[in-house]
Amino acid sequence: xxxxxxxxxxxxxxxxxxxxxxxxxxxxxxxxxxxxxxxxxxxxxxxxxxxxxxxxxxxxxxxxxxxxxxxxxxxxxxxxxxxxxxxxxxxxxxxxxxxxxxxxxxxxxxxxxxxxxxxxxxxxxxxxxxxxxxxxxxxxxxxxxxxxxxxxxxxxxxxxxxxxxxxxxxxxxxxxxxxxxxxxxxxxxxxxxxxxxxxxxxxxxxxxxxxxxxxxxxxxxxxxxxxxxxxxxxxxxxxxxxxxxxxxxxxxxxxxxxxxxxxxxxxxxxxxxxxxxxxxxxxxxxxxxxxxxxxxxxxxxxxxxxxxxxxxxxxxxxxxxxxxxxxxxxxxxxxxxxxxxxxxxxxxxxxxxxxxxxxxxxxxxxxxxxxxxxxxxxxxxxxxxxxxxxxxxxxxxxxxxxxxxxxxxxxxxxxxxxxxxxxxxxxxxxxxx
Amino acid sequence: xxxxxxxxxxxxxxxxxxxxxxxxxxxxxxxxxxxxxxxxxxxxxxxxxxxxxxxxxxxxxxxxxxxxxxxxxxxxxxxxxxxxxxxxxxxxxxxxxxxxxxxxxxxxxxxxxxxxxxxxxxxxxxxxxxxxxxxxxxxxxxxxxxxxxxxxxxxxxxxxxxxxxxxxxxxxxxxxxxxxxxxxxxxxxxxxxxxxxxxxxxxxxxxxxxxxxxxxxxxxxxxxxxxxxxxxxxxxxxxxxxxxxxxxxxxxxxxxxxxxxxxxxxxxxxxxxxxxxxxxxxxxxxxxxxxxxxxxxxxxxxxxxxxxxxxxxxxxxxxxxxxxxxxxxxxxxxxxxxxxxxxxxxxxxxxxxxxxxxxxxxxxxxxxxxxxxxxxxxxxxxxxxxxxxxxxxxxxxxxxxxxxxxxxxxxxxxxxxxxxxxxxxxxxxxxxx
Numbered sequence: 001x002x003x004x005x006x007x008x009x010x011x012x013x014x015x016x017x018x019x020x021x022x023x024x025x026x027x028x029x030x031x032x033x034x035x036x037x038x039x040x041x042x043x044x045x046x047x048x049x050x051x052x053x054x055x056x057x058x059x060x061x062x063x064x065x066x067x068x069x070x071x072x073x074x075x076x077x078x079x080x081x082x083x084x085x086x087x088x089x090x091x092x093x094x095x096x097x098x099x100x101x102x103x104x105x106x107x108x109x110x111x112x113x114x115x116x117x118x119x120x121x122x123x124x125x126x127x128x129x130x131x132x133x134x135x136x137x138x139x140x141x142x143x144x145x146x147x148x149x150x151x152x153x154x155x156x157x158x159x160x161x162x163x164x165x166x167x168x169x170x171x172x173x174x175x176x177x178x179x180x181x182x183x184x185x186x187x188x189x190x191x192x193x194x195x196x197x198x199x200x201x202x203x204x205x206x207x208x209x210x211x212x213x214x215x216x217x218x219x220x221x222x223x224x225x226x227x228x229x230x231x232x233x234x235x236x237x238x239x240x241x242x243x244x245x246x247x248x249x250x251x252x253x254x255x256x257x258x259x260x261x262x263x264x265x266x267x268x269x270x271x272x273x274x275x276x277x278x279x280x281x282x283x284x285x286x287x288x289x290x291x292x293x294x295x296x297x298x299x300x301x302x303x304x305x306x307x308x309x310x311x312x313x314x315x316x317x318x319x320x321x322x323x324x325x326x327x328x329x330x331x332x333x334x335x336x337x338x339x340x341x342x343x344x345x346x347x348x349x350x351x352x353x354x355x356x357x358x359x360x361x362x363x364x365x366x367x368x369x370x371x372x373x374x375x376x377x378x379x380x381x382x383x384x385x386x387x388x389x390x391x392x393x394x395x396x397x398x399x400x401x402x403x404x405x406x407x408x409x410x411x412x413x414x415x416x417x418x419x420x421x422x423x424x425x426x427x428x429x430x431x432x433x
Numbered sequence: 434x435x436x437x438x439x440x441x442x443x444x445x446x447x448x449x450x451x452x453x454x455x456x457x458x459x460x461x462x463x464x465x466x467x468x469x470x471x472x473x474x475x476x477x478x479x480x481x482x483x484x485x486x487x488x489x490x491x492x493x494x495x496x497x498x499x500x501x502x503x504x505x506x507x508x509x510x511x512x513x514x515x516x517x518x519x520x521x522x523x524x525x526x527x528x529x530x531x532x533x534x535x536x537x538x539x540x541x542x543x544x545x546x547x548x549x550x551x552x553x554x555x556x557x558x559x560x561x562x563x564x565x566x567x568x569x570x571x572x573x574x575x576x577x578x579x580x581x582x583x584x585x586x587x588x589x590x591x592x593x594x595x596x597x598x599x600x601x602x603x604x605x606x607x608x609x610x611x612x613x614x615x616x617x618x619x620x621x622x623x624x625x626x627x628x629x630x631x632x633x634x635x636x637x638x639x640x641x642x643x644x645x646x647x648x649x650x651x652x653x654x655x656x657x658x659x660x661x662x663x664x665x666x667x668x669x670x671x672x673x674x675x676x677x678x679x680x681x682x683x684x685x686x687x688x689x690x691x692x693x694x695x696x697x698x699x700x701x702x703x704x705x706x707x708x709x710x711x712x713x714x715x716x717x718x719x720x721x722x723x724x725x726x727x728x729x730x731x732x733x734x735x736x737x738x739x740x741x742x743x744x745x746x747x748x749x750x751x752x753x754x755x756x757x758x759x760x761x762x763x764x765x766x767x768x769x770x771x772x773x774x775x776x777x778x779x780x781x782x783x784x785x786x787x788x789x790x791x792x793x794x795x796x797x798x799x800x801x802x803x804x805x806x807x808x809x810x811x812x813x814x815x816x817x818x819x820x821x822x823x824x825x826x827x828x829x830x831x832x833x834x835x836x837x838x839x840x841x842x843x844x845x846x847x848x849x850x851x852x853x854x855x856x857x858x859x860x861x862x863x864x865x866x
Binding site (some may be wrong): 278 | 476578731
């Protein structure tokens with residue numbers, strides 16, 4: 001067992017000596033003028049190569065007729081061709097009649113869902129733009145682009161702390177049942193962004209049992225990482241929310257989203273929404289005004305490439321083989337360099353795209369800035385909170401997917417160096433105050 | 434010269450005899466239980482085949498790096514890759530800095546543009562949803578899906594009659610300059626839907642010189658058929674509206690839209706908007722909340738397949754070769770069967786996708802219903818007017834693109850038979866009243 005002393009237990013002299021030593025090492029790295037990026041959950045080139053076969057599936061000799069006999073090259077089919085619906089329905093673990101395929105991005109679907117609620121309400125409710133106040137619950141830390149949507153529409157965001165079982169459900173229940181201006185909650189229920197937490201069975205059940213004061217309250221269930229495991233034998237399981245809500249007599253309370261952005265190609269994949277039939281009837285009413293239909297050729301390309309959900313699951317194992325060592329590299333550097341120092345904590349996710357790091361209070365911004373000095377771009381501190389404001393200035397999202405393994409080892413070293421230096425400054429300041 | 438007598442000049446007996454004869458012919462056609470569709474502007478399979486080479490342009494061996502060095506398979510590039518922007522900018526006759534590429538559909542862009550104006554206003558103006566009244570001018574006959582968008586948002590639509598030079602500009606000028614609740618006008622300026630009229634140079638100039646009472650008034654310039662000529666040597670020309678507006682000191686007054694839906698594949702093409710830089714700055718502010726980016730792989734596929742605008746122009750000649758005989762078939766049947774009868778009028782478009790037919794007042798619905806009896810689906814009568822209400826019940830849109838030439842000859846025959854029968858009924862009724 002490694003013998004380490006927590007930084008807070010070091011003397012001022014020890015801290016100063018350590019700082020000097022670490023600064024030398026930091027300057028060495030800085031001198032390399034590196035350019036590394038751990039800021040966004042982007043797949044690496046090696047992962048994208050996995051789906052290149054998709055480029056050959058449809059060639060000029062291929063028939064572009066889909067199962068229902070429609071020429072995918074022409075207009076028609078509002079909400080997705082049958083074989084693509086089957087594939088995405090299986091991916092979402094729902095019947096295919098409960099899904100609608102949209103364009104290339106769940107972000108776009110979620111934005112449009114809120115935009116529609118603003119101008120037309122939800123299944124006949126008052127348009128949100130006509131209300132004095134609309135609020136959303138935001139489990140934190142969470143996904144910055146979710147929060148950006150609600151902020152864009154002037155929706156007030158209320159932080160709800162995450163626990164290891166998901167959002168604090170006592171708080172969610174109390175708020176949702178008492179305040180009818182609360183219209184929704186952002187959830188990434190599996191391998192959450194950024195913590196990699198999967199909501200517990202009990203949390204999902206409590207979601208399904210919510211008794212919202214607002215009839216037009218919806219759970220925005222962004223299951224972005226539903227099949228994005230890192231370990232074949234050590235994966236997380238999540239109860240299917242549509243069925244849970246149906247069982248609890250709340251069939252219309254949830255919108256579920258997923259995409260193949262991190263299965264095939266980000267920006268050139270398929271995105272879908274799953275919901276009750278009543279929700280989908282209302283949504284199609286608006287959808288048919290907005291579009292004649294989305295890209296069926298790309299739907300067909302995906303369906304033919306993966307064949308079925310088993311093909312997709314097998315494909316995801318290849319992603320895992322590329323991602324797993326990257327996560328393990330970062331986690332082992334964190335453990336080796338920061339374990340026992342009591343200047344930060346993190347979780348070990350079993351899937352998804354992120355590692356969430358909690359620094360000492362008041363240190364996150366400084367750590368991200370420090371890392372940048374040495375050429376490492378991290379997600380901006382605060383980004384994981386509504387309005388970009390982390391009340392403790394503590395959370396940092398680490399995205400290990402994009403850099404090569406070699407880059408990643410260097411990047412992780414820069415990160416821990418930055419954490420150490422900033423933490424020492426804070427502790428020194430406290431000790432000398 | 435054919436000697437024909439106008440129906441109105443026939444005696445009651447002549448009309449009754451003619452009706453009997455036509456009814457026999459109609460019953461013969463009806464007995465064939467045909468299933469023909471002239472309802473929508475869908476390209477035919479032969480036209481779609483023209484672009485099948487696009488399926489081979491990107492294969493698993495191809496580099497998917499675009500000119501600016503971005504991997505098109507990954508996230509990034511909000512508003513379009515450079516080579517696709519160049520292609521669509523040339524198609525739209527504007528500088529490439531004045532365009533943004535969106536997804537697969539201009540309808541979707543136009544919908545989103547109105548939705549954004551509803552919730553966020555236009556370049557800082559009051560959101561339209563906060564106003565008591567918002568109105569749009571609708572040149573009629575026009576495109577049903579335009580009208581559906583404004584109707585969906587509760588925007589009051591005001592009919593403006595079309596002339597052979599475009600919308601009645603006296604009326605447009607008077608309304609736009611006096612009523613600040615008028616926020617926009619729908620235009621299909623070239624080979625208009627459904628009449629195939631191209632706005633005159635003077636009309637475009639008058640548009641550019643508008644002095645709107647509302648600062649957030651925008652011309653929605655849907656140049657859907659900009660390069661969709663039927664005749665190489667007999668094409669229409671249209672002044673470029675962005676430049677005209679700039680020259681007149683109204684640079685921000687217009688949004689221009691186009692897509693490759695009827696160039697490559699409907700639903701799997703590219704759609705773009707052109708506007709002043711100030712407009713695009715405001716639009717990108719919202720766009721970056723809604724999406725990380727659209728399908729760059731498809732953008733690259735289009736750019737590589739067409740090469741440049743010349744390649745696209747050459748491609749459009751092949752479309753014309755397929756469409757021209759279809760238009761000529763319908764027009765020759767109309768002329769042969771209805772010329773001189775004074776029971777309908779039509780124009781001979783030089784491009785676009787439609788022929789517009791004006792029946793005797795009060796006859797359009799009945800003609801469409803009659804055609805349906807014999808298995809011919811036409812666009813619903815009234816569809817070319819806001820709220821589906823043609824005040825004269827006169828206009829019928831004919832879409833000759835989708836059927837084969839053989840089907841089209843039969844379809845045209847059914848149509849003229851239906852026109853004759855319904856018109857005789859009307860005239861008989863008037864004569865015997």
